[in-house]
Amino acid sequence: MKFNLFFILLFISCFQLQAQYFYYPYSLQDDKRLEEKVYGNVKGHTSIKPYMLNFSQWIIQDSVKPLVSGKDTSISILVKPVINSLFNQHVEQMHHYGLSLYATVFKKLSLTVNVSEWMVKPTDEQNQTADSTGMLSHVGEINADHPYWYKTSFMGNLYWQTLPYLSFDVGVGKHFLGDGYRSLFLSDNASPYPYLKGTVKIWKIEYLILYGFLNEPKNLSFTMPEQRKNCTLHYLSWNINKRLNINAFETVIWQVHDSIGNRGIDVNYLNPIIFFRPVEYSLGSPDNVIMGAGLRYRIFKHTHLYGQLLIDEFKLSEIKAQKGWWGNKFGGQAGIKTYRLFNVSQLFGLLECNVVRPFTYAHSNYLSNWGNMHEPMASPLGANFLEVIAQINYTIKRWNILGIVRYYKSGKGNADTNAGDNIYRSYNDNRTEYGNYLLVGNKQNVWCMDVGIYYLLNKPMHLKAFIGGSYQIINDEIAGQSEHGYIKVGIVTNLN
Numbered sequence: 001m002k003f004n005l006f007f008i009l010l011f012i013s014c015f016q017l018q019a020q021y022f023y024y025p026y027s028l029q030d031d032k033r034l035e036e037k038v039y040g041n042v043k044g045h046t047s048i049k050p051y052m053l054n055f056s057q058w059i060i061q062d063s064v065k066p067l068v069s070g071k072d073t074s075i076s077i078l079v080k081p082v083i084n085s086l087f088n089q090h091v092e093q094m095h096h097y098g099l100s101l102y103a104t105v106f107k108k109l110s111l112t113v114n115v116s117e118w119m120v121k122p123t124d125e126q127n128q129t130a131d132s133t134g135m136l137s138h139v140g141e142i143n144a145d146h147p148y149w150y151k152t153s154f155m156g157n158l159y160w161q162t163l164p165y166l167s168f169d170v171g172v173g174k175h176f177l178g179d180g181y182r183s184l185f186l187s188d189n190a191s192p193y194p195y196l197k198g199t200v201k202i203w204k205i206e207y208l209i210l211y212g213f214l215n216e217p218k219n220l221s222f223t224m225p226e227q228r229k230n231c232t233l234h235y236l237s238w239n240i241n242k243r244l245n246i247n248a249f250e251t252v253i254w255q256v257h258d259s260i261g262n263r264g265i266d267v268n269y270l271n272p273i274i275f276f277r278p279v280e281y282s283l284g285s286p287d288n289v290i291m292g293a294g295l296r297y298r299i300f301k302h303t304h305l306y307g308q309l310l311i312d313e314f315k316l317s318e319i320k321a322q323k324g325w326w327g328n329k330f331g332g333q334a335g336i337k338t339y340r341l342f343n344v345s346q347l348f349g350l351l352e353c354n355v356v357r358p359f360t361y362a363h364s365n366y367l368s369n370w371g372n373m374h375e376p377m378a379s380p381l382g383a384n385f386l387e388v389i390a391q392i393n394y395t396i397k398r399w400n401i402l403g404i405v406r407y408y409k410s411g412k413g414n415a416d417t418n419a420g421d422n423i424y425r426s427y428n429d430n431r432t433e434y435g436n437y438l439l440v441g442n443k444q445n446v447w448c449m450d451v452g453i454y455y456l457l458n459k460p461m462h463l464k465a466f467i468g469g470s471y472q473i474i475n476d477e478i479a480g481q482s483e484h485g486y487i488k489v490g491i492v493t494n495l496n
Contacts, residue, residue, distance in 0.1 A: 032348040032393050036339040039304065045206040045237040046296065047247055049176040052159075081461065082116050086490035093121040094490075098153070112171070113156040118142070120149040140191035140373055141217075155192050169197040175210065177235055177249060179296045179306035180335045180352050181389050182379050185249045186233065189380045190372040198272065204239040209272045211265070214253075214372040228256035229367045232269040232276070243298040249310075252276040254287040255367040288312075288363040290370060294333075303338040310378075312360045324437040326420065326427065331356030331383075341392070348393040358384040358411070358420025358436045359427045366424045376423055384421040384439060385410040398456040400464075406448040411441035445475040452488075462493045 039046050084096040098116020105111075118139060136142040142151040157171025173195065174188040194213040199206065210233040215226040233251040240246060252269055256262065268279050276289045292310040299305055312329035319328055335352035360383040361370040370377045381387060387408035394401045413419035418430045419441025452468030470486045 032339065033346065033395060036302070036348075039339065040302075042242040042298075043204075043239065045239070045245070047177055047179050047237055047245070047294065048206060048208060048235070050173075082114065082493050083461075083463065084490070084492045086488055086492070088486045088488045093119075095119040108161040110159045111156070112159070114154070116153050118149070118151040118153060120151075121147055137375070138189065138191065153192070165201050167199045169195075169199070171195065177247075178294065178308060178333075179304065179337070180308070180333055180354075181350060181391060182333065182352065182354050182387070184308045184310040184331050184333050184354065184356065184378050185235070185292050185294070186251075187378055187380075190375040190377050193372050206237045208235040208237075209233070210235075212372075216367055216372070217374060227367055230254060230256055230265060231370075232266075234272070234276075245296045247294045249292040249294070250276050250290070251370070252279075252287050252289045253363070253368050253370060255365065258286065258367075286368075288368040288370065290361070300338075302340040303336065306333075306335050306337070308333040310356075310360070323434045324440070325434055326359055326431055326436045328436075329357055329360040329362075329383075331360055344394075346395040348391075350389070350391040352389045354379060354385075354387040354389075355438065356381070356383045356385055357438055358440060359431075360384075360420075361423040362420065362425065362427045364426050364428055366426070369423045371423055374424065381408060381410060382421050382423045384419055384441065386439065400454040400456070402450075402452045402454070402468075404448075404450045407446070409439060409443065409445050411439040412444055413441050417441065443477040447471075447473040454492075457491070463491065464493075465491050 034051070038044055038051060082096065082098040082100055084094070086094040096116060096118050098114065101111075101113045103111045118136060120136065120142075136149060136151050139151055139153055142149045155171070155173045157169055157173055160168045162168060171194070172192050174190070174192055175186055175195070175197075176188050177183055177185040178187070193215070196211045198209045201207075210231075212231040212233065214229045214231060216229060217226055231251055231253045233249075235247065235249050237245060237247040254263060254266055254269075256264060269276065277291070290310065290312050292308055294306070294308040296304055296306040308331075310331045314328045314330055315325065318325035331354070333352065333354045335350065337348070337350040337352075339346075339348050341347040341349035356379065361376060361378060362383065363369045376382050379385075379387070385408055387406065390405045392401075392403045410421055411419045412421055413425070413430075416430060417432075418425060418427070420427070420431075420436060421441065449471045450468065452466055454464045454466040457463045457465055466489070468488045470484075470488070472484045474482045474484075476482075
């Protein structure tokens with residue numbers, strides 16, 4: 001039955017009608033050829049993802065050949081399959097297949113729908129994780145029916161270009177705010193979530209308002225009903241000139257049901273132009289407010305410096321005292337990326353460093369932290385870490401070679417001591433008032449190396465065959481050293 005669906009999707013993919021205006025699939029945002037074009041536009045706001053493309057850009061980027069086209073087309077449809085299969089030498093398997101549909105009406109209204117099913121045969125270690133959390137990373141709650149996991153996934157949105165400078169977007173999906181490999185503001189790490197978004201583009205400014213409807217397992221047990229929490233997010237991107245972009249970020253997260261009652265969509269946070277901190281303070285400070293600022297500077301035509309500064313909470317007097325006060329919660333990012341490494345066309349390179357202090361993103365209750373479905377909404381490492389990332393990506397004709405090296409050092413807590421690394425642990429649980437310096441706790445050093453060689457089988461479908469490998473070295477202060485290696489082969493289109 002499932003493999004019959006596989007071939008049906010292949011057949012459907014042949015029928016493509018013209019689309020006018022829609023979100024480019026988020027899962028393909030790592031296409032460096034597309035990204036280079038986006039960063040080459042000095043008027044663009046590169047830190048806001050997923051990107052919006054019109055149909056002519058789709059044709060240029062993906063060589064799609066529509067059966068129907070024309071300037072007067074008012075209704076357009078594009079259908080594409082999602083096909084992914086992965087195997088490694090540890091008999092772990094992952095199969096992901098489904099259907100993506102893109103439709104537009106009168107060039108102002110667009111609909112995106114992605115329905116797919118995941119089938120994973122996990123390792124014993126992953127099975128133990130599923131038994132305790134019930135989660136498939138980045139996807140959401142799964143049916144951990146041994147020996148396979150199953151998950152039906154839905155992502156989609158309805159986009160309305162109301163005016164040339166104003167648009168609205170409602171759906172279920174992910175977003176990313178930043179220019180780096182990681183984002184300390186908002187990333188695609190967590191599971192998809194329902195949202196309502198408004199975007200204003202005026203002059204050199206793009207301003208984004210996002211209302212997110214998040215979920216968490218009750219008492220962190222996936223055998224119990226989920227509990228709701230909501231967030232409101234503001235993000236402003238300003239192109240000062242052709243080289244410099246600055247941006248500002250703020251979000252507030254609150255429980256839908258708390259001791260006060262059913263708060264639902266809190267009207268205090270609906271105003272799109274307020275600062276959250278004064279409003280949250282006036283309510284008695286029950287919620288979690290996080291703020292930040294970032295920048296990107298074009299030092300050469302194809303090379304960019306970028307960075308982010310995130311502030312959850314701090315006191316200047318405590319910073320000056322240098323006693324490691326727990327409430328000084330902040331993080332920083334610095335990086336450089338180029339699309340012409342060593343002046344070689346289509347050779348992409350990136351070097352990035354991320355640092356986040358203990359207890360950042362956490363709150364007194366996990367229903368107020370910056371997370372969704374037991375996963376952080378920013379860095380997957382949570383907090384209390386130092387991370388360095390180097391990435392290289394080379395594309396030549398149908399071939400793509402990818403290499404990533406990651407090193408991170410983190411401090412881990414235990415049942416008796418809260419090191420501030422787990423954002424799902426209350427910052428009131430076994431916390432010391434002082435001595436909370438960066439990397440406090442059980443030290444863990446990790447090296448991760450990934451390489452992959454991809455061959456493009458079909459450009460419109462993004463169908464690629466690949467072979468790759470992963471190697472990980474973990475040095476734990478208590479558990480000692482362990483090493484893990486994997487060889488992977490498979491075919492992929494787009495992983496959502």
